Amino acid sequence: MHCYVYFKAHLNNQTAVLQCLTRLQTSLRQLGLKPEVQKRPNAHDGIETWMEIYRDIPEDFEETLAKTVSQSGLYSHIIGKRHLEYFVTVTV
Numbered sequence: 001m002h003c004y005v006y007f008k009a010h011l012n013n014q015t016a017v018l019q020c021l022t023r024l025q026t027s028l029r030q031l032g033l034k035p036e037v038q039k040r041p042n043a044h045d046g047i048e049t050w051m052e053i054y055r056d057i058p059e060d061f062e063e064t065l066a067k068t069v070s071q072s073g074l075y076s077h078i079i080g081k082r083h084l085e086y087f088v089t090v091t092v
Contacts (some may be wrong), residue, residue: 005052006080020074
């Protein structure tokens, strides 16, 4: 299963968001995960949309992620909530 997380942040908070995401990603890599970060190419009205991608996640991932995000300081730089979506690979 894969987890996709998106959130919004003010463009002027980009440096702080990147610092928090670096801390978050470093912590998760130490747990054996290989996270990716993307963002939309253009801000809209000074707001950016960010995407975290986590592939092949363990069963307790959501709890681990919540704890790690809290420790990273990311919550203080985002607008609204982080949205988690889960997908599984389908063989066709």
